[in-house]
Amino acid sequence: MCCWSVGLVQRDIEAAGFSTISLSMIPELTASAGAPRIAAIEHPFGVTLGRPGDAAGQLAVLRTAVRALEAMLTPGAIAHLPFDWTSREREALFRSAGRLRRLGRRCLIVFEGSRDLVSNWGCERLYSPIRHDRDALARRTHLTNHHNRNPCGLNGRQDRVRSVWRDGDQQRARRNQFQRIKRERTANRAGFGKHGNVLANDPKPETGGRRQLEEPRREPAFRRIVHRVHDVADIGSRESRTHDTDAGVNQETSGPRQKIGINLAPQPFRLLLCEDRGALDGHTACQ
Amino acid sequence: MRPRTIRTGDVRVCHLHINPAYAQQDLNSVLPVARLDELAALGEIGASAPSHYSHMGYTLRPERFLRESVTGIVRHLREERDDVVVVVPV
Numbered sequence: 001m002c003c004w005s006v007g008l009v010q011r012d013i014e015a016a017g018f019s020t021i022s023l024s025m026i027p028e029l030t031a032s033a034g035a036p037r038i039a040a041i042e043h044p045f046g047v048t049l050g051r052p053g054d055a056a057g058q059l060a061v062l063r064t065a066v067r068a069l070e071a072m073l074t075p076g077a078i079a080h081l082p083f084d085w086t087s088r089e090r091e092a093l094f095r096s097a098g099r100l101r102r103l104g105r106r107c108l109i110v111f112e113g114s115r116d117l118v119s120n121w122g123c124e125r126l127y128s129p130i131r132h133d134r135d136a137l138a139r140r141t142h143l144t145n146h147h148n149r150n151p152c153g154l155n156g157r158q159d160r161v162r163s164v165w166r167d168g169d170q171q172r173a174r175r176n177q178f179q180r181i182k183r184e185r186t187a188n189r190a191g192f193g194k195h196g197n198v199l200a201n202d203p204k205p206e207t208g209g210r211r212q213l214e215e216p217r218r219e220p221a222f223r224r225i226v227h228r229v230h231d232v233a234d235i236g237s238r239e240s241r242t243h244d245t246d247a248g249v250n251q252e253t254s255g256p257r258q259k260i261g262i263n264l265a266p267q268p269f270r271l272l273l274c275e276d277r278g279a280l281d282g283h284t285a286c287q
Numbered sequence: 288m289r290p291r292t293i294r295t296g297d298v299r300v301c302h303l304h305i306n307p308a309y310a311q312q313d314l315n316s317v318l319p320v321a322r323l324d325e326l327a328a329l330g331e332i333g334a335s336a337p338s339h340y341s342h343m344g345y346t347l348r349p350e351r352f353l354r355e356s357v358t359g360i361v362r363h364l365r366e367e368r369d370d371v372v373v374v375v376p377v
Contacts, residue, residue, distance in 0.1 A: 001342055
């Protein structure tokens with residue numbers, strides 16, 4: 001499924017009472033579908049978890065994604081996983097694509113890197129290699145420049161004939177509009193600490209933010225799963241739905257859990273266990 | 288819907304926009320069923336769910352998909368008493 005469909009599916013499953021997280025190679029696109037939690041990863045399409053045969057790499061990605069789920073506190077948060085596609089892997093992908101190109105017409109060409117997978121269906125030839133312009137995503141020119149056809153901002157020939165900005169009133173207002181969106185989204189990002197600990201520098205949510213929910217901090221990771229479902233239909237409000245599997249509680253709430261009588265006392269953890277709790281966060285170690 | 292015991296070679300991967308050869312070579316590159324079992328063996332998660340699900344993307348009109356397919360997935364998740372869902376795009 002694509003990075004946009006992921007957000008749609010995740011949003012509905014989360015609304016049904018499950019804790020969800022999605023990996024995404026285009027986190028902005030996944031977030032636009034209303035995904036509650038996103039683990040952004042710099043892997044190419046088709047190898048989301050890692051290279052074929054790289055069991056250790058795949059396991060590390062999956063483990064970090066599950067831990068990031070526990071670390072995220074605000075709806076719509078994006079955690080950037082500390083995995084990159086190395087030059088060695090990129091070269092291996094390049095060689096593999098060369099073999100594929102010799103196999104037949106409907107195949108793929110890899111030009112440079114992660115997001116440069118381009119279909120060669122119909123033997124159409126691009127006139128120049130596609131530039132890996134990650135800055136274009138940061139500037140969101142793919143949103144503001146209507147001559148771009150691809151939401152990634154990677155458009156082959158069209159990249160070379162990008163129109164020049166005319167700083168009229170409408171263009172300036174539109175650009176300011178997207179810059180405003182960018183500031184709001186980056187404020188909700190959950191980053192990784194110096195040592196890759198997702199819990200160490202867990203950002204304190206801003207008060208009064210559009211996506212802010214006034215709720216107490218979630219219980220320590222992996223001790224007991226307490227589903228805190230972000231209500232996607234009303235993601236900007238302070239109301240939320242709490243579903244506690246162990247206690248069998250499923251009710252609507254608009255305030256702190258202590259006020260509505262939900263028992264947050266630690267209970268034996270049933271499904272998720274974590275032996276290596278010290279690696280998560282020393283301050284929130286499980287008891 | 289795929290069982291937990293699915294392994295590379297049990298399914299055929301097709302895609303027109305990306306290279307399916309990697310998933311064909313190792314299914315865990317996109318559907319980490321074996322990696323989930325390893326996490327369960329390490330004690331980091333309780334268990335892998337009995338069933339896993341896959342569907343195609345590029346759904347430009349997703350209303351029916353969300354109404355029927357995703358509702359069915361949610362029903363299965365509840366029947367299997369799952370707790371956490373990891374969604375992986377390809």
